[in-house]
Amino acid sequence: MEVRLDQGGMRRVAKVMLDKRFYLETITAVDFIDHFELVYLYSTYYQDVFRVITRIRIAKDATPFSVSAIYPGAIWLEREVYDFFGIRFQEHPDLKRIINPDDADYFPLLKNFGKTKFTEEIDDILC
Incomplete structure (x- = not known):
């Protein structure tokens, strides 16, 4: 099942899903x-596997609310989304990079990701 939401419905849906005994499997983003x-x-x-996909369209400069107060495991998932896409979640208790260096000047899954200081340094080493 797939549901499209506005940004304001995200936490409401997370609460309903938790009440219905769904767990949060993953969070990701798509850069348009x-x-x-x-x-x-x-x-x-419960009885059979059932999945619900929720999709929320947000502006490039939006700061959606964290669902980590509802699903504590979302702390790591939202950190990953921040690390790769640069999306900052409001009310996240520990929003920081999870894989890339803290001082990285890039978000590698953005479509406009290109040459950065880091990739230029790697090119210099390898070439």
């Missing part, structure tokens, strides 16, 4: 030319 789309995948194993 003029906006991002946040994708939340919820699953349950």
Whole structure:
């Protein structure tokens, strides 16, 4: 099942999913030319496997609310989305990079990702 939401419905849906005993499987993002789309995948194993995908369109400069108060495991998932896409989550308790260096000047899954100081240094070493 797939549901499209506005940004304001994100935490409301997360609460409903938790009440219905769904767990948050993952969060990711998609970089479009003029906006991002946040994708939340919820699953349950009650009787049969059932998945719900929620998609939220947000502006490039939007700061969506964290769902980590509802699903504590989202702390890591939102940190990963921040690290790769640069999306900052409001009310996140520990938003920082999870894989890339803290001083990185890039977000590698953005479509406009190109040469940076880091990639130029790597090119210099390898070439």
